[in-house]
Amino acid sequence: MADASLHQSLSQQQSLAPQMRRSLEILQANSMELTQMVRTALETNPVLEDITEVISLDELGPDPNEADSLESLNETDDDWRELQILERRSQNWSADDEERREHLYNSIVAPETLQQHLANQLELSLIDPSVRVAANALLGNLDSRGFFDMEPRELATRLEIKKADMDAAFELIRSFDPPGIGAIDITDSLLLQLEHAGEKDSLEYKIVRDHLADLARKRYPQIAKALGTNVDRISEGAARIGRLTLNPGGEYNPTGNPYIQPDVVIEKTDEGWTARLTNEYLPKLKISDFYKDMLGTTANDKKARNFLQDNIREGRTLIRSLSLRQETIFAIAQKLIEHQPAFFEKGPRFLRPLTMNDIADQLNLHATTISRAVAGKYVFTPHGLMEMRAFFAAGYETADGTQVSNAGVREAMQDLISKEDPSKPLSDDAIAKALKAQGIPVARRTVAKYREQLDILPSHLRRSFS
DSSP states (O other): OOOOOOOOOOOOOOOOOHHHHHHHHHHHOOHHHHHHHHHHHHHHOTTEEEOTTSOOHHHHOOOTTOTTHHHHHHHHHHHHHHHHHHHTOOOOOOHHHHHHHHHHHTOOOOOOOHHHHHHHHHHTOOOOHHHHHHHHHHHTTBOTTSBBSSOHHHHHHHHTOOHHHHHHHHHHHHTSSSTTTTBSSHHHHHHHHHHHTTOTTSHHHHHHHHHHHHHHTTOHHHHHHHHTSOHHHHHHHHHHHHTSOSOTTGGGOSOOOOOOOOSEEEEEETTEEEEEEOOTTSOOEEEOHHHHHHGGGOTTOHHHHHHHHHHHHHHHHHHHHHHHHHHHHHHHHHHHHHHOHHHHHHOGGGOOOBOHHHHHHHHTOOHHHHHHHHTTOEEEETTEEEEGGGGOBOEEEOTTSOEEEHHHHHHHHHHHHHTSBTTBOOOHHHHHHHHHHTTOOOOHHHHHHHHHHTTOOOHHHHOOOO
């Protein structure tokens, strides 16, 4: 008889509770995404009510003798309703009440967002906890198309994540559905889509990789000659490439409205620089008293009771998550005022280097939480509308010991180029030397990188002959 043996292995996998996942999604959502999420919740969760138009006691001013009266009132109200449920008090239902009960049963599921779709795939991935942390940070830095709006290596540096973990997370997200997600730019996304289709060795892949600029100008003969084929085959490849999407995350985009709503306004008052949240776009929500009371009449209908309890639980999670999101953004904005006073007074050139870890340590939060909180959020400042993430940047120390951020260096570059002689524009090397003369030690290749980020042409294309 063959020996029989029993082998037992133990593996650990992180898993987020639905409530925690919901909270992270809301924290990460920008203003337009959040508006759509709240509207969807109002349409699909019958226990939620929008009380935006209702005059609140806060607007009438607090009673100094009853500092905790509202909180106590809410707790008392909930206790009273729970007592009613336990006592199973009955009540007569009107026609309107029956209609609302019917709406409860006919509620539909909310559509899935891009972030939810990707988070679900990450949840099912068997990866090390450290890689999962890096992947969550990367998901917080995807734009509505599904493209990274920050270099993963730069994000790893800011969040002090190991390079190997970030690289593994980067490749993982690029393997997710829909194809093309996790790209650095449009070219990278097109190549990813072809890879997902098993066409990495195809002619189309080579065209996108090496001849996309010529393809855009329909220089088919030049491409055909370079790839050793004929114009008809290039034309077929162009048609195939044309069927790829430039916006892989578009089908999950909750809104096509490009209008940017600032989340925070930072302005100067008599007390100094202050931050205030812009809540105009965000409805005020509460759990319907009607459906709280309905719980007491569904004791014999387990399906209805469970469904009602689930909706109340989800509604409370949403309300708590919205409050936490706003508190976190406000706290970060206040820290930005503390760290960047010169910027608010004088402008972008005086933006100092700042890391997310700096703010995370002061707020007793994880750096990935800060990364999620600032993703897609905007701040209205005296110097215009800015991404909140723009306040976090590495930088340089000048000859006199002053710190200047990358944004400050770019601002100094723009100033130099705006004053150059159009007939003798400054080369990248000349700009690097001019910055060094100002005490800012920047390499020529860094100047070239920043110039491209600013959409400024190289010197030979800026030259004017008039």
